[in-house]
Amino acid sequence: xxxxxxQVVLKDSVVKKDIRIENGKIATIADYIAPDGSEELxxxxxxxxxxxxxxxVHLREPGFEKKEDIESGSKAAVKGGFTQVCCMPNTNxxxxxxxxxxxxxxxxxxxxxxxxxxxxxxxxxxxxxxxAGIAGMKKAGAVAISDDGVAVKNARxxxxxxxxxxxxxxxxxxxxxxxxxxxxxSVHEGLSATIAGLKGIPRxxxxxxxxxxxxxAETLDTPVHICHVSTYxxxxxxxxxxxxxxxxxxxxxxxxxxATDEIIRTYDxxxxxxxxxxxxxxxxxxxEGLKDGTIDCIVTDHAPHHADDKNxxxxxxxxxxxxxxxxxxxxxxxxxxxxxxxxxxxAEKMSYNPAKxxxxxxxxxxxxxxxxxxxxxxxxxxxxDPQKFVSKGKNSPFSGYELQGVVDYTIxxxxxxxKA
Amino acid sequence: MLQRQDLLGLIxxxxxxxxxxLDLAHEFKxxxxxxxxxxxxxxxxxxxxLFYENSTRTRTSFEQAAKxxxxxxxxxxxGTSSVAKGETLVDTGKTLDAQKNxxxxxxxxxxxxxxxxxxxxxxxxxxxxxxxxxxxxQALLDMLTMRETFGSLQGLKVAxxxxxxxxxxxxxxxxxxxxxxxxxxMFAPETLIPKGMDQxxxxxxxxxxxxxKDVDVxxxxxxQLERQKAGNFPSLGEYAANYGVNEEHLALAKPxxxxxHPGPVNRGVELxxxxxxxxxxxxxxxxxxxxxxxxxxxxxxxxxxx
Numbered sequence: 001x002x003x004x005x006x007q008v009v010l011k012d013s014v015v016k017k018d019i020r021i022e023n024g025k026i027a028t029i030a031d032y033i034a035p036d037g038s039e040e041l042x043x044x045x046x047x048x049x050x051x052x053x054x055x056x057v058h059l060r061e062p063g064f065e066k067k068e069d070i071e072s073g074s075k076a077a078v079k080g081g082f083t084q085v086c087c088m089p090n091t092n093x094x095x096x097x098x099x100x101x102x103x104x105x106x107x108x109x110x111x112x113x114x115x116x117x118x119x120x121x122x123x124x125x126x127x128x129x130x131x132a133g134i135a136g137m138k139k140a141g142a143v144a145i146s147d148d149g150v151a152v153k154n155a156r157x158x159x160x161x162x163x164x165x166x167x168x169x170x171x172x173x174x175x176x177x178x179x180x181x182x183x184x185x186s187v188h189e190g191l192s193a194t195i196a197g198l199k200g201i202p203r204x205x206x207x208x209x210x211x212x213x214x215x216x217a218e219t220l221d222t223p224v225h226i227c228h229v230s231t232y233x234x235x236x237x238x239x240x241x242x243x244x245x246x247x248x249x250x251x252x253x254x255x256x257x258x259a260t261d262e263i264i265r266t267y268d269x270x271x272x273x274x275x276x277x278x279x280x281x282x283x284x285x286x287x288e289g290l291k292d293g294t295i296d297c298i299v300t301d302h303a304p305h306h307a308d309d310k311n312x313x314x315x316x317x318x319x320x321x322x323x324x325x326x327x328x329x330x331x332x333x334x335x336x337x338x339x340x341x342x343x344x345x346x347a348e349k350m351s352y353n354p355a356k357x358x359x360x361x362x363x364x365x366x367x368x369x370x371x372x373x374x375x376x377x378x379x380x381x382x383x384x385d386p387q388k389f390v391s392k393g394k395n396s397p398f399s400g401y402e403l404q405g406v407v408d409y410t411i412x413x414x415x416x417x418x419k420a
Numbered sequence: 421m422l423q424r425q426d427l428l429g430l431i432x433x434x435x436x437x438x439x440x441x442l443d444l445a446h447e448f449k450x451x452x453x454x455x456x457x458x459x460x461x462x463x464x465x466x467x468x469x470l471f472y473e474n475s476t477r478t479r480t481s482f483e484q485a486a487k488x489x490x491x492x493x494x495x496x497x498x499g500t501s502s503v504a505k506g507e508t509l510v511d512t513g514k515t516l517d518a519q520k521n522x523x524x525x526x527x528x529x530x531x532x533x534x535x536x537x538x539x540x541x542x543x544x545x546x547x548x549x550x551x552x553x554x555x556x557x558q559a560l561l562d563m564l565t566m567r568e569t570f571g572s573l574q575g576l577k578v579a580x581x582x583x584x585x586x587x588x589x590x591x592x593x594x595x596x597x598x599x600x601x602x603x604x605x606m607f608a609p610e611t612l613i614p615k616g617m618d619q620x621x622x623x624x625x626x627x628x629x630x631x632x633k634d635v636d637v638x639x640x641x642x643x644q645l646e647r648q649k650a651g652n653f654p655s656l657g658e659y660a661a662n663y664g665v666n667e668e669h670l671a672l673a674k675p676x677x678x679x680x681h682p683g684p685v686n687r688g689v690e691l692x693x694x695x696x697x698x699x700x701x702x703x704x705x706x707x708x709x710x711x712x713x714x715x716x717x718x719x720x721x722x723x724x725x726x
Contacts (some may be wrong), residue, residue, distance in 0.1 A: 153451055189615055190616060191615060191616030191617050191619050191620075191692065192616075193614075193615070193616075194591075194616040194617060194620070195431070195616070195620070196531060196532060196553065197531030197532065197551055197552050197553020197554060197591065198531045198532065198551075198552075198553070199531075199552065200615065266535075267532035267535045267536065292477040311508070311510055312508055312509065312510070312536070313509060313528070313530040313532065313533045314530065314531065314532045314533075314536075314537060315530040315531070315551070316530070316667075388726065
C-alpha cells in the first residue's frame with residue numbers, strides 16, 4: 001500500500017511524504033513514491049501519526065463483560081486512533097497468572113483489531129499480600145506489572161516486587177493512593193467538595209505513595225512508572241526525581257489536563273474518577289509537566305462502566321471515565337491547538353514514550369519500522385456524544401464538548417483496522 | 421412564588437424566596453401558637469417521608485407539618501423496606517412516583533442524593549438532610565427564630581461552633597445567612613472545618629473570643645462521639661475545654677444574644693447545661709419554628725408546581 005500526500009509526524013518535524021507499506025512494515029518514506037500497482041490511499045491534508053499507544057486501559061474481560069470486553073474495547077481503541085493498548089489486571093479472575101494473560105492475548109488475536117498487551121498484577125488477587133507469578137506472566141506476554149486500582153499497601157512487599165521484577169526486565173506501573181488518607185472520599189478535597197457536600201480526597205493521598213515509589217526506585221536503582229498523575233505536588237516530586245537521575249517516568253490523562261473539579265458540583269457521577277479531577281493549579285502543573293517532559297505519557301485510564309454502576313448516589317458510583325474515544329480529540333484541541341505541545345510532542349507522549357517504557361514495537365514512523373499508523377484530520381470539528389461511543393462504557397462527563405481532530409484511519413501492521 | 425419545585429439546598433435559593441418562606445412560616449407559627457392545628461391548604465395531597473437515617477426530630481416535624489396542612493403521609497424507614505433488599509434510590513423513586521406522591525421528603529446519608537431523586541421523579545423533593553451537604557429546612561427554621569428575635573437577618577452576627585465539617589446544618593445556614601446579609605463566624609478544631617468555607621463567606625476564627633465577641637447568635641452543633649473515635653480530637657473533655665461554650669464565653673456575645681442548637685445536644689460538650697438552659701436559649705422555640713417552616717415550604721412548593 002502507498003499512502004500519499006500525508007503530513008507525516010516524525011520525531012522532530014512534520015513533513016509531507018508518501019509512505020509505502022510492505023509486509024506490515026514501513027518500507028519507504030519519500031517525497032514521491034512511484035505507483036507499484038498496490039492499493040493507494042491519498043490522505044492530502046491529513047496528518048499521519050505513529051500508531052497511538054494507550055498504556056493504561058481497562059478492557060474488563062474476563063469477568064466484567066457487562067462493562068466492556070476485549071472486542072468492544074478494541075473497536076473503541078481503533079476508533080480512537082490507538083493501534084496498541086495495555087490492559088490493567090483488575091479483571092475477574094485477576095490477571096495475576098499466565099493463564100489469564102494467555103487468555104487475553106488469545107481473545108485479542110481473535111478480535112484482530114489493535115494489539116492488546118496485558119499488564120499482570122503485582123500481587124496475587126491484587127490483595128497486596130503475596131507476589132503474583134511475575135516471571136510466568138512476562139513469558140506469557142505481560143508487558144508490565146501493576147496493582148492498578150490500589151497501591152501495594154506494604155512498602156516492603158512493593159520493594160521486593162520491584163526488585164524481583166527487575167530481574168525479568170519488567171516495570172512496575174504504580175497506582176499511587178494511600179487508602180487511609182482517602183478515607184472514603186470520592187472527589188478532590190477542596191472548595192468544590194465542600195460546596196457539593198461530598199467527602200474529599202487530599203492531594204497527600206496520592207503524593208505520599210508517589211514519594212514512596214520514587215524512593216524505592218532510587219534505593220533499588222530500578223525504573224518505576226507513576227500512573228495517572230493528578231496533583232501539582234506530584235508533578236513537582238517527579239520533576240525533582242528526574243533531575244536527581246532517578247529512573248522515574250510518569251503518565252497523566254486528558255481529564256487531568258483539561259478539566260477541574262468544578263465539574264463535580266452537578267453530582268454527575270461520570271465525573272467521579274480515581275484519582276479525582278483536581279483544581280486549576282493542578283491542571284496548570286500537569287500542562288507544565290507535559291511541556292517540560294516531566295510527564296512522559298498521555299494515557300486514558302479508559303474505565304468503562306455500565307449505566308447501573310453510575311446511576312446511583314455519587315458516593316456509591318463507580319470510579320472511572322470512558323476515555324479512549326475522546327483522548328486524541330482532547331490532545332489536538334487542548335494541547336496542540338492551545339499551543340501547549342507540538343505534533344511531534346503529542347506523538348511522543350501518545351506513542352513513542354509508551355513504546356519505549358514498555359519495550360513495545362512502534363512509537364515512531366521510520367523505514368523498517370512496523371506499519372502502525374494513525375491518520376487524522378486535525379481541522380474537523382466534532383461534538384462528544386457518549387451515547388455514540390462504540391465502547392460499552394458511555395460514562396464520559398464531557399458530553400457536548402466540541403473538539404477538533406478526527407481519526408480517519410487506524411492502520412495496524414499495514415492493515416486498515418478502522419476507517420471513519 | 422418560589423423559583424423551584426424541589427427544595428434541595430439553600431445554595432441557590434434567593435433572598436426573595438427565603439423571605440417568602442419565612443413570612444409564611446411566621447404566619448403559620450403564630451396561628452399554631454394560637455391553638456390552630458387544622459389548616460387544610462394541602463388536603464388531598466400526599467407526602468412520603470423517606471428516611472435512610474434515623475431521626476426523630478426532623479421526621480416528626482415534617483410529619484406534623486404535613487398533617488397540620490391536611491396531607492396524608494406515609495413513613496418509610498429505609499432499613500425495613502425494599503431498600504434493605506438492595507433496591508437503588510432511582511428505583512425507589514420511580515416506585516414512589518408511580519404511586520402519585522406529591523412530595524417526597526428524604527433524609528439520606530450521602531451528599532447529593534436528593535438531586536438524583538429529584539432528577540428521577542415528578543414529585544417535589546424536600547431535602548431533610550443529605551450526608552454532609554445540606555439541611556435546608558433546619559437553616560430556615562434557625563433563620564425564622566433569629567428573624568423573630570431581632571426583626572431582620574441583615575447585619576446579624578452569627579457564631580457557629582462545633583463539628584462544622586460533618587454538619588449539613590452549618591453549610592445550609594452559611595448559604596442562607598450570607599444570602600440574607602448576615603455575618604457568619606465559625607470556630608472548631610482545624611480537623612472539623614472543611615476546606616473553602618472562607619471562600620464561601622464564613623469567617624474562620626482562631627479563638628473562642630474572636631468567634632463570640634459581640635455576636636447576636638451563638639449556635640452550637642452536636643459533637644458526635646464517633647468523630648472523636650475517628651481521631652478528629654483527643655477526647656470530648658479536651659473538646660469541651662477548648663471549644664465548648666459556657667456562661668462565661670456566652671458573656672462575650674451581645675447582652676441580648678440568643679443560643680441555638682439543632683439538637684440533639686450533648687450537654688457539657690459543645691454547650692454547657694447552663695448555656696442550653698439559659699434564659700437566652702431559643703432551642704425549644706426552634707422546634708416550633710421547624711414545623712412552621714416546613715409547612716411554609718410544602719405550601720410554597722405546591723404553589724410553584726401549579
